[in-house]
Amino acid sequence: MKRPTVIAIEHLTYTYPATERPxxxxxxxxIPAGQFCAVLGANGAGKSTLCYALAGFVPHFYRGRxxxxxxxxGHDIAATPPSALVGLVGLVFANPFNQITGACYTVREEVAFGLENLGxxxxxxxxxxxQALAVTGLTDLADRSPFALSGGQQQRLALAAVLAMQPQVLVLDEPTSQLDPAGTREVFAVLGALAARHHTTVVLVSQALEWVATYADRVIVLAEGRLVADGAPTDVLTRPEMETWGVxxxxxxxxxxxxxxxxxxPTDRPLPVTLPQAVAFWS
Ligand SMILES: Nc1ncnc2c1ncn2[C@@H]1O[C@H](COP(=O)(O)OP(=O)(O)OP(=O)(O)O)[C@@H](O)[C@H]1O
Ligand SMILES: [Mg+2]
Known part of the structure; x- marks a missing residue:
């Protein structure tokens, strides 16, 4: 069954205020519903800007051209007031600390906070x-202080708070950059399950190539603001140009x-991108 398109970006060119280069x-x-799409690219390639464009920060907050x-x-982001985007697109940033309110005594209250604001x-x-606590594996920690969590648990809390708002599209900008390997794996596993079971459309910026290879359905690469590659993780991640693109x-x-x-x-086998593929490649 073909999934309906949820994200459609058409000839988007965006330049920040007071800058020259788009x-x-x-x-x-x-991007169809329920797809887990990873976004890769060098520093300054435009990955965060793409996240902002999906979440409406561009053009509602950043302005520019x-x-x-x-x-x-079906909503034109530029024509939709930011308040109407809250239930549509959830944005999760790199540092969970920036997203935890500091106003709540427990994990449960923290997740409730956004819902209260939504009315x-x-x-x-x-x-x-x-449900948000269950999906992120935080049910047992619901009565803890947000500040008594590990980095990985805090990032899952930031994710739970966004998930509770039930956005159709989840956009995450390097959400595991502060996490250890175990925490990174936890977050990827949650995102994989959300896309596969709950049909949430996931757009994820990440440098964690092995986890991208394991969980993403699709990989796109940005270079200097342009889309330079788009395809299955195994294909895109083994392109020789990935070095040139800084990935x-x-x-x-x-x-x-x-x-x-x-x-x-062997030279007659596809190059591996994950551990199981490597085992098959070398045996
Ligand atoms: N607020 C801003 N004002 C002006 N220029 C900006 C702003 N934010 C980003 N830029 C510029 O836009 C371009 C794309 O930046 P962006 O942050 O989207 O890249 P990125 O791929 O997320 O990089 P990184 O890997 O460092 O996070 C860069 O040239 C950057 O300098
Ligand atoms: Mg960025």
Missing amino acids: ALRDLSLT MEGRVMVA VPPAEMEPRIA GATRYTQAARRGQAQGLA
Whole structure:
């Protein structure tokens, strides 16, 4: 069954105020419901700007010059008031600390905070909170202080608070950059499950190539504001140009290439991007 398109970006060119060079250039992209799409690219490639354009920070907060159109679930983002975007697009940033209010005594209250602001009726709040905590694996920590959580748990709390608002589209800008490998894995597993089971459309900026390779359905690469690659993770992550684009390759791809260069590895198999693929490649 073909999934309906949820995100449609049409020839988006965007330049921040008081700058010359566009941060995004003639970007066109469609993303279907329930797809987990990872965004890669070097520093300054435009990844965060793309997140802002999806969440409406561009053009509602950043202003600047915008051409083209960003449609999310049939809404033209530039023509939709930011207040109406809250239930549509959820944005999660790199640092959970920036997103935890500091005004709540417990994890449960923290998740309730956004719902109260949205004006969700009390009877509807409890099941939404319970579900957001369950999906992020925080049910047992509901009565803890947000400040008594590990970094990974805090990032999952930031995610739970956004999830409780039930956005159709979840946009995450390097949400695991502060996390250790275990925390990173937790967040990716939650996102994978959300896309697969709950049909949430996930757009994720990440440098964690191995986890992107494991969980994402699709990978796009930005370079100097342009879309330069778009495809299945295994294909995109093994492109030779990934070095030029400043993304690099997973250690499994690097090792396989080194092995091939030294005549130690097969040259007739697809390059691996994950550990299970590497095991198959070398055996
Ligand atoms: N608030 C701003 N005002 C002016 N220019 C900006 C602003 N934010 C970003 N830029 C510029 O827009 C371009 C894209 O930046 P963006 O932050 O989207 O890149 P990025 O891919 O997220 O980079 P990073 O990997 O460092 O997070 C860069 O040239 C950057 O300098
Ligand atoms: Mg960024």
